[in-house]
Every structure is written in C-alpha cells, then in structure tokens.
Amino acid sequence: xxxxxxxxxxxxxxxxxxxxxxxxxxxxxxxxxxxxxxxxxxxxxxxxxxxxxxxxxxxxxxxxxxxxxxxxxxxxxxxxxxxxxxxxxxxxxxxxxxxxxxxxxxxxxxxxxxxxxxxxxxxxxxxxxxxxxxxxxxxxxxxxxxxxxxxxxxxxxxxxxxxxxxxxxxxxxxxxxxxxxxxxxxxxxxxxxxxxxxxxxxxxxxxxxxxxxxxxxxxxxxxxxxxxxxxxxxxxxxxxxxxxxxxxxxxxxxx
Numbered sequence: 580x581x582x583x584x585x586x587x588x589x590x591x592x593x594x595x596x597x598x599x600x601x602x603x604x605x606x607x608x609x610x611x612x613x614x615x616x617x618x619x620x621x622x623x624x625x626x627x628x629x630x631x632x633x634x635x636x637x638x639x640x641x642x643x644x645x646x647x648x649x650x651x652x653x654x655x656x657x658x659x660x661x662x663x664x665x666x667x668x669x670x671x672x673x674x675x676x677x678x679x680x681x682x683x684x685x686x687x688x689x690x691x692x693x694x695x696x697x698x699x700x701x702x703x704x705x706x707x708x709x710x711x712x713x714x715x716x717x718x719x720x721x722x723x724x725x726x727x728x729x730x731x732x733x734x735x736x737x738x739x740x741x742x743x744x745x746x747x748x749x750x751x752x753x754x755x756x757x758x759x760x761x762x763x764x765x766x767x768x769x770x771x772x773x774x775x776x777x778x779x780x781x782x783x784x785x786x787x788x789x790x791x792x793x794x795x796x797x798x799x800x801x802x803x804x805x806x807x808x809x810x811x812x813x814x815x816x817x818x819x820x821x822x823x824x825x826x827x828x829x830x831x832x833x834x
Contacts, residue, residue, distance in 0.1 A: 580614070580615050580616075580811075580815045580817075580818055581613055581614050581615070582610070582613040582614070582615075582667075584815075585615065585639070585669075585811075588811060588814055588815075589605075589669075589671070592678070592807070592810060593671070593674045593678055596673075596674035596677055596678050597674055599673075599674075599677075599701060600672075600673040600674055600701075604671075604672045604673040604674060605669075605670060605671040605672060605673070605674055606669070606670065607667065607668065607669050608624060608645055608646070608654075608657070608658060608661065608668040608669070608670060609658050609661040609662060609666075609667065609668050610667050611661065611662060611665045611666055611667045612638045612639070612665060612666070612667050613667070614638070615638040615639040615667070615818060616638055616817070616818055616819065617635070617636060617637050617638050617639075617818065617819045617820075617821065618637065618638070618639045618640075618641060618808060618811065618812075618818060618819070618820045618821070619631065619632040619635055619637035619639070619640050619641070619820075619821050619822075619823045620640070620641045620642065620804045620805060620807070620808040620820065620821070620822060620823060621640070621642050621643075621801070621804065621822070621823040621825055622642060622643045622644060622796075622797045622798070622800050622801045622804060622825060623642055623643070623644045623646075623797060623825060624640070624642045624644060624645055624646045624657055624668060624670060625646065625653075625657070625825075626653075626656060626657060626660055627825070627826070628640070628642065628823045628825060629657060629660045629661060629664065629666065629668075630660070631823040631824055632664070632666055632823055633660075633664040633666065635821055635823070637666060637821065637823075638666065638667065639666070639667045639668075639669065640661075640666055640667070640668045640669070640823070641668075641669050641670070641671070641804065641807065641808060641811075642668070642669075642670045642804065643670065643671065643672060643675055643682070643800050643801075643803065643804050644670060644672060645670040645672070671807070673701065675803050675804070675807060676699060676701075676751065676752070676803070677698075677699055677700050677701045679698050680803075680806045680807070680810065681699070681803045681806065681807075682699075682751040682752065682799070682800045682802070682803030682804075683698070683699035683708065683709035683749045683750060683751050683803070684698060684699070684709060684803075684806075685802035685803040685805065685806045686749055686751055686772070686799055686800075686802055686803070687709055687711045687747075687749050688802070689729045689802050690711075690722070690725060690726060690729065690747075690749075690772075691713075691725070692711030692712065692713060692747065693711075693712060693713055693714040693715075694711065694712040694714070695709065695710070695711050696710040696711060696712055696746075696766075697709060697710040697766065699749070699750060705758075706750065706754075706756065706758075706759050707759070707762055708748040708749055708750040708754065708759055708762065708763055708771070709748065709749045709750070710746065710747070710748050710749075710763070710766050710768060711746070711747050711749065712745060712746055713744065713745055713746075713747075716742075716743035716744055716745045717743065717744050718743060718744070719736070719738050719744055719770070719790055722744050722747075722770070722792070723736045723792060726772070726792060726794060727794075730794045730795070730798040730799065731798070731827070732794065732795060732798055732827045732830040733830055734792055734793060734794045734830075735776055735792070735793045735794075736790070736791070736792045736793075737776075737781060737784060737785065737790065737791040737792075738790055739784055739785050739787075739788050739789055739790050739791065740769060740788045740789065740790060742769050744769055744770050744790070745769060746766075746767055746768045746769055746770075747768060747769070747770045747771070747772055748760075748762075748763030748766065748768040748770070748771045748772065749771075749772045749773070750771075750772075750773050751773065751774050751796075751799040751800045751803070752773070752774040752775065752796045752799060752800050753773075753774065753775045753796060754773035754774060754775070755773055755775045755776055755777045755779070755780040755793075756780075757779055757780060757783040760780060760783055760784060760787070760789065760791075761783075761787075763789065764787055764789055768789065769789060769790060770789065770790040770791075770792065771784060771789050771790065771791050771792070772792045772793075772794075772799075773791075773792075773793050773794075773799065774793060774794055774795060774796040774797075774798075774799035774800060775793060775796055776791060776793035780793075794830075795827065795829035795830050796829060797825055797827075797829060798825075798827065798829075798830075801822075801825075805822065808820045808822075
C-alpha cells in the first residue's frame with residue numbers, strides 16, 4: 580500500500596465524518612516512508628509508542644491521538660523521533676469517535692452488547708453517546724468484571740441504582756460531560772460508560788441514579804483504532820498490522 584492509496588481508503592472509510600471536523604482532528608504528523616508493508620496502531624502518539632513501532636519495524640503508525648500541543652515540547656520530540664526512525668504517522672481523532680465502526684461501537688462490541696440502538700454522533704457542536712441493549716440483563720458486578728477483563732486494567736465504578744443492566748450508553752475517552760450523561764438518561768439508559776470520570780460526572784450520576792463505569796482514556800479507545808487497522812488490512816491483505824503496547828499508567832499510577 581502506498582501513501583496515495585492509504586489517503587483514498589481513509590476518505591472512503593470515513594466519508595462525511597472528515598468533512599464535519601476540522602483538519603486538526605485528523606491528518607499526518609510526519610511523512611517519511613510513502614510505501615507501507617507494516618502498520619502499527621495505538622491510542623496515543625508518544626515517545627514510547629514510537630519506540631515500540633521502531634522495534635517492530637513499522638512503516639506507518641496510526642493513532643487516535645496526535646501528540647497534544649499542550650503537552651509542551653512533546654510533539655516536537657515525537658516528530659524528531661519519527662524522523663530518526665523513518666516512520667510515517669497518521670492520527671484520526673473525532674472522525675473515529677463518531678464513525679459507526681469507531682471507538683464507541685468497538686467498545687460496545689467488546690462488552691458483548693446485543694443490539695446497538697444508537698451510534699455515537701456529533702451534531703451542531705453536540706455529542707451523543709452510543710446506546711446499546713443487552714437481550715439478557717447483566718448484573719452491575721458482572722459488567723464491571725467484564726470491562727476490567729477486556730481492558731486488562733481495573734475500572735472505576737459507581738453503582739447508583741439496583742436494576743439489572745439492560746441499556747447502556749457509551750462515550751469513550753473524555754466522555755465525562757454531564758450533558759452527555761443527561762442525554763443517556765433521557766434515552767432510558769441505566770448505566771453510562773466512559774474513559775474518564777470527573778467530580779461533576781460522579782456527582783451527577785449519583786444524583787440522577789445512573790450507574791457510572793470509567794476505564795482509562797487510552798484503553799476504552801484502543802479497540803476503535805484496532806477496528807480501523809483491521810479494515811485497512813481487509814482492503815490490503817498484503818500488509819501486516821500490529822498493536823503497539825502502551826502502559827496502563829492511568830489506572831495504576833507510577834511509584
């Protein structure tokens with residue numbers, strides 16, 4: 580697969596989602612190689628994931644997040660390391676959050692949701708979560724256990740009602756907006772799942788009586804990047820894809 584083919588396939592896969600969002604929500608951080616036989620994917624562009632890519636002889640890195648500008652100096656160092664290792668990097672943020680095969684849908688699939696009632700979407704500056712149904716209601720304890728196992732990390736959980744879980748809302752990553760939680764409530768959800776939980780989200784969920792489960796930002800979103808990588812593999816059977824390992828530092832901290 581060459582650079583032009585990759586760009587066309589991204590356009591075909593995401594369509595109008597690329598038009599809805601600003602250019603800084605997706606694109607190339609650095610272009611080095613223009614022919615790719617091995618793709619490495621991760622949630623974040625960091626010095627560590629670039630090192631993983633280099634060790635695995637990756638030609639093209641695909642991540643959900645670019646190196647954030649407000650992590651002062653890190654993006655420059657990442658670009659330098661990409662250049663040193665002759666690796667091209669592409670990131671796709673908002674479009675991957677709201678495409679039907681993206682981060683929210685992929686997490687619901689991992690959680691074995693039976694029916695997707697609503698896909699996550701973005702309309703007129705407003706975020707709406709994915710909504711999924713379990714044909715057979717699951718206990719809060721078992722859903723927390725399942726999510727922890729699938730993410731391979733402890734998750735934070737607040738049980739705010741005594742119902743068996745039937746209808747969940749999912750907005751991965753920093754989906755801690757009380758406005759989005761309110762939309763989940765209005766849609767009849769008994770549980771809200773995201774990748775970060777602030778004081779406001781915890782307080783509002785308790786007040787409103789909706790269960791809240793939060794994994795890490797990184798590992799609630801990795802499955803969406805994986806879905807994209809697999810779609811590219813389907814389109815280009817000759818390429819190899821590999822998941823680049825990332826630390827679970829959000830869940831465990833560092834000592």
